[in-house]
Amino acid sequence: MTSAVSGNSDSVPFAGDSRWWAAGAQVASVARFEQVIDALRIVQDRVAGANPPESELVEVAEKLDEVSRALAVFQVPETKQVVGHLDVPGRGQSLVPAFHVDRADGNSVRGRVSFSRFYLGGGGAAHGGAIPLVFDEVLGRLANVGGRIRSRTAYLHVNYRAITPLDEELTLEARFDSEEGRKRFLSAELRKGDVVLADAEGLFVALREGQP
Numbered sequence: 161m162t163s164a165v166s167g168n169s170d171s172v173p174f175a176g177d178s179r180w181w182a183a184g185a186q187v188a189s190v191a192r193f194e195q196v197i198d199a200l201r202i203v204q205d206r207v208a209g210a211n212p213p214e215s216e217l218v219e220v221a222e223k224l225d226e227v228s229r230a231l232a233v234f235q236v237p238e239t240k241q242v243v244g245h246l247d248v249p250g251r252g253q254s255l256v257p258a259f260h261v262d263r264a265d266g267n268s269v270r271g272r273v274s275f276s277r278f279y280l281g282g283g284g285a286a287h288g289g290a291i292p293l294v295f296d297e298v299l300g301r302l303a304n305v306g307g308r309i310r311s312r313t314a315y316l317h318v319n320y321r322a323i324t325p326l327d328e329e330l331t332l333e334a335r336f337d338s339e340e341g342r343k344r345f346l347s348a349e350l351r352k353g354d355v356v357l358a359d360a361e362g363l364f365v366a367l368r369e370g371q372p
């Protein structure tokens with residue numbers, strides 16, 4: 161038994177938009193795939209934070225090799241790819257910290273995000289590149305909800321107002337500010353409590369027909 165993995169944007173406004181990706185991608189079990197991604201995220205964190213003896217490193221490298229060999233025979237083209245298209249927080253994409261939506265409509269979204277050890281930059285602060293990843297993810301999805309034509313990020317301006325701590329639940333609020341022809345202007349803030357850690361403004365341009 162397989163299931164389609166595209167989200168249903170009608171019932172859950174921010175849960176994805178099936179037009180973002182080719183129809184036909186199936187996954188044997190969404191729950192099992194999610195389990196794999198959760199385990200992968202933990203591995204990313206553990207590797208980032210570890211300093212084991214050489215004997216342990218040899219064993220770990222062999223185990224990771226075994227996992228990659230197991231998956232090598234199941235590689236598929238992009239149109240059949242599951243990662244990035246699962247209708248779960250983070251879309252099954254372990255590059256980006258998972259964004260958990262609390263409230264959403266066609267014009268705004270509010271949710272929670274946390275930067276784990278994998279996203280460490282230095283001095284206890286999240287990497288400066290990890291923060292735009294989350295803004296692009298959230299603004300990029302918000303730019304396309306409500307039956308709009310797919311768009312791409314033209315620019316993303318991020319202000320870092322304070323260091324972003326690891327392993328804390330932060331809130332992110334984003335809104336669709338305005339639209340001028342194909343141009344969509346959106347903005348967002350990342351907060352710890354009432355303190356703004358970073359904010360962003362993005363321009364998303366609706367794609368013309370046939371534009372990749």
Ligand SMILES: CCCCCCCCCCCCCC(=O)SCCNC(=O)CCNC(=O)[C@H](O)C(C)(C)COP(=O)(O)OP(=O)(O)OC[C@H]1O[C@@H](n2cnc3c(N)ncnc32)[C@H](O)[C@@H]1OP(=O)(O)O
Pocket residue numbers: 165166167175176177178180181244245246247248251296297298300301311312313314315341342343363365366367368371
């Ligand atoms: C369940 C889950 C389902 C899956 C969900 C998936 C969610 C994924 C979430 C994550 C997804 C995240 C999404 C991603 O990360 S998308 C990946 C990152 N972005 C890209 O790769 C985009 C690359 N760039 C392009 O493709 C083109 O440049 C685009 C398409 C953006 C525009 O080129 P195009 O040739 O089409 O348009 P145009 O040149 O006629 O310009 C049109 C208008 O725009 C204005 N303009 C353009 N650029 C800029 C600029 N930099 N500053 C200021 N203005 C700019 C321009 O002046 C003009 O304005 P006007 O003169 O008309 O007034």
